[in-house]
Amino acid sequence: METLLDRFCRYVKVETTAVEQTDKYPSSPGQLELGRMLTAELRELGLADAAQDENGIVMTTIPATVPKAPTIAWFAHMDTSPEFTAKGVKPVIHRNWDGKDITLPGDPSRIIRVADVKGMADLTGKTLITTDGTTLLGADDKAGVAVIMTAVAALMGGQASPAGQQASPLTKGGQRGVAALPHGPIRIVFTCDEEVGRGVDKVDLKKVNAVCGYTLDGENIGELDNETFSADLAVVTITGKNIHPGLATGKMINAIRLAGQFISRLPWRTRAPETTSEREGFLHPYVLEGGVHECKLRIILRSFITAELADHAKVLRTIADSVLVEHPGAKIDVEIKKQYRNMKEALDKEPRAVEYAAEAIRRVGLTPKFQSIRGGTDGSRLSEMGLPTPNLAVGMHNFHSPLEFACLEEMETSVRILLELAQLWAQP
Numbered sequence: 549m550e551t552l553l554d555r556f557c558r559y560v561k562v563e564t565t566a567v568e569q570t571d572k573y574p575s576s577p578g579q580l581e582l583g584r585m586l587t588a589e590l591r592e593l594g595l596a597d598a599a600q601d602e603n604g605i606v607m608t609t610i611p612a613t614v615p616k617a618p619t620i621a622w623f624a625h626m627d628t629s630p631e632f633t634a635k636g637v638k639p640v641i642h643r644n645w646d647g648k649d650i651t652l653p654g655d656p657s658r659i660i661r662v663a664d665v666k667g668m669a670d671l672t673g674k675t676l677i678t679t680d681g682t683t684l685l686g687a688d689d690k691a692g693v694a695v696i697m698t699a700v701a702a703l704m705g706g707q708a709s710p711a712g713q714q715a716s717p718l719t720k721g722g723q724r725g726v727a728a729l730p731h732g733p734i735r736i737v738f739t740c741d742e743e744v745g746r747g748v749d750k751v752d753l754k755k756v757n758a759v760c761g762y763t764l765d766g767e768n769i770g771e772l773d774n775e776t777f778s779a780d781l782a783v784v785t786i787t788g789k790n791i792h793p794g795l796a797t798g799k800m801i802n803a804i805r806l807a808g809q810f811i812s813r814l815p816w817r818t819r820a821p822e823t824t825s826e827r828e829g830f831l832h833p834y835v836l837e838g839g840v841h842e843c844k845l846r847i848i849l850r851s852f853i854t855a856e857l858a859d860h861a862k863v864l865r866t867i868a869d870s871v872l873v874e875h876p877g878a879k880i881d882v883e884i885k886k887q888y889r890n891m892k893e894a895l896d897k898e899p900r901a902v903e904y905a906a907e908a909i910r911r912v913g914l915t916p917k918f919q920s921i922r923g924g925t926d927g928s929r930l931s932e933m934g935l936p937t938p939n940l941a942v943g944m945h946n947f948h949s950p951l952e953f954a955c956l957e958e959m960e961t962s963v964r965i966l967l968e969l970a971q972l973w974a975q976p
């Protein structure tokens with residue numbers, strides 16, 4: 549039976565970098581290739597209904613061993629970040645890591661420094677997987693994919709579970725024996741294009757039809773992300789009046805100048821990402837484009853309290869009014885677009901989602917660490933769409949970078965957490 553490490557190394561070698569500037573879904577052909585591989589492997593594990601749909605999303609269901617237990621879903625994304633190349637990933641395995649900085653062999657200028665990575669020193673003696681320094685690793689989220697595939701193999705009775713429990717072999721009729729771990733139906737979903745914000749656009753929740761979901765897409769093992777920002781996007785369009793500068797007296801309205809005034813009036817000392825932390829929200833201008841006639845500003849609004857997004861929007865409208873007082877001939881349009889909502893709002897409606905995850909973490913001997921993410925996850929969108937979905941850690945570190953690495957023992961623990969979770973949901 550293939551090990552978790554072999555699986556992981558095989559998956560990271562498929563180039564699945566997501567592409568931002570395209571309307572195609574999925575945004576890159578490698579995601580379809582990995583999806584085809586996973587579908588074939590799920591079928592080999594005995595899941596005849598495993599299929600890749602027209603959008604490249606892979607889905608299957610592990611049949612229940614306990615009748616009437618609720619259905620849960622496990623999610624991981626197949627794409628990797630566009631921030632660094634993933635062409636020709638060469639995983640380097642560091643067994644019994646000595647706790648020292650790691651110089652990457654393909655580019656010795658790239659060094660993973662223990663002091664720079666929170667919690668890295670605690671991984672001394674464990675098996676770390678890095679790249680050679682010329683690509684990212686793609687543990688985000690191939691670690692999640694490999695963890696789920698290994699849990700599927702264990703539940704399908706193909707191998708001893710990592711906890712050492714021997715699951716029952718297949719019976720003659722191809723059905724699993726009753727001695728298999730007790731669990732309800734488990735939906736497996738491998739998604740595309742999470743890294744470019746389209747991770748759940750094509751997920752059919754009617755087909756998933758579960759009481760709750762879990763994304764396997766987090767960092768240090770034991771962490772449980774149960775809260776995210778609520779998020780809106782503001783598009784500020786400033787329209788001025790262009791005319792030859794030689795004839796401009798009393799006539800020109802320069803949209804660039806107005807944009808400058810607008811930005812300078814943003815409350816950056818109290819509401820910017822670079823001046824806030826913990827549970828404080830912010831307004832963050834991240835795109836400015838245009839010319840004398842028209843400028844467009846894109847500003848993200850973030851807060852853990854959804855109602856505060858309206859305050860942020862009000863700040864923008866007040867600034868717009870104040871700029872217009874000095875330039876009455878201009879036009880400033882502030883358009884607010886909804887992005888995602890704090891997953892906690894949905895998780896509170898299905899408390900078992902987090903309770904059972906925390907209990908599963910305790911059962912493998914760890915203390916659950918609840919985390920509020922200053923960002924969003926696929927789970928924020930899924931939760932809002934009606935499927936409460938917290939995020940579980942899989943042992944990925946330094947992601948979106950050539951200094952990315954994964955820890956094998958953390959991934960193994962993550963598999964054990966999934967097996968515990970499956971059983972908790974099947975309890976009477």
Ligand SMILES: [Zn+2]
Nearest residue numbers: 688689742765
């Ligand atoms: Zn991810």
